[in-house]
Every structure is written in structure tokens, then in C-alpha cells.
Amino acid sequence: MSQSPKNKMTTRVKRIAGQVAGIERMLEEKRYCVDILNQISAVRSALDALGVELLTRHLENCVLGQGTDSQHESAKPMSQQALLDEVKTALSRFLR
Template identity: 35%
Template sequence: MSEVTGEACEHHTHGYIEHKDELLKRLRRAEGQVRGVQRMVENDDYCIDILTQLSAVTKALERVALALLDDHLRHCVASAASDGGDVAAEKLSEASAAIARLVR
């Protein structure tokens, strides 16, 4: 993951911008996996095999989310924390809420 940067987290400097291509590649793979699960259902494949694929694509999406969250902490949250005050408190609340959604 990239170093902590200080510049403000405006539109053009989201943390994930540096890893955009990698994120899109993983998201397209996940999209393909979901289509693959559809084909398994259409072909009346065995339930357990379909469940195995569903677990795989769910885990893949979780890993994308964790990578995005890491970038967000390193850039948007870190730069807001440097500024301190309400903006930082809001960014940290947002991050905690996003983490809670991921955990539950």
C-alpha cells in the first residue's frame, strides 16, 4: 500500500486512484464470477458447488472492500486527521460506520 499523503481529500485525490486499474480488474473478475454462478444455476449444477463459488466471490468482494478502506484511511482520513476539527471527526465516524457494515 502507498505512503501516507498529506494533501486534502478532494474529488481528484481519493486514496484508491493509485490502484484504480487493479480495483477495476478485480471488480470485473468478481462480475464474471457472479455470471458464472448464474450459469451453474441455469445448468442445475450441484448446490454445494454453487455455494463454493458464492463464498469465493463474496470473499473476493470483501478483499476489494478492505483494499479500498486501507486507501481511504491512508489518504482521506489521514489528511483530514492532520487538519483536525469537525472534518476529521466526521471522516473518522464515516470510516468506523463503513468498517461496522463490513464486519456485520
């Protein structure tokens, strides 16, 4: 049985939290700097993948799904221009 998208994202977040805790342990253990940097890179990559997944789901459910049965229950009713502006703002923040 496959996990729901929400459960998959929760699992990803828990894995990322574990990676961050691992970085903390590595610092406490005074591990080799390059090893710590590699772990930081892995966390960044995992966060980017989570962000892409969230953005994709937002576009599917909150933007394209606006006014349909697939609309997310928390989606705010917005005009197309307001939706576009919101996506542009979210993208600009995400891509920093």
C-alpha cells in the same frame, strides 16, 4: 509495467462480475449445490478483499491524507471527529 491502484480495483470488480455470472450459469445448468455454494464463497471472499483494499485506500488518502498533497480529489473537508464517525459507520456496514 504495473497497474495503477484504480486499474487493479477495476480488474478485481470485473473478475468478481465474471464469478457472479458463473454462478448464474451454474444455476441455469442445474449444477451441484455444493459447487455453487463454493463459488458463492469465492465471490464473498473476493468482495471482502476488495472492501479491505477500498477501506485501506480511504484511510490513506481521505483520512490520513486530509489537508495534504496525498488527499483524494473527492475527499470532503471534515473535522477529525467527523472523519472518525464516517470510518466507524463504514466499518460497521462493511463488517455486517
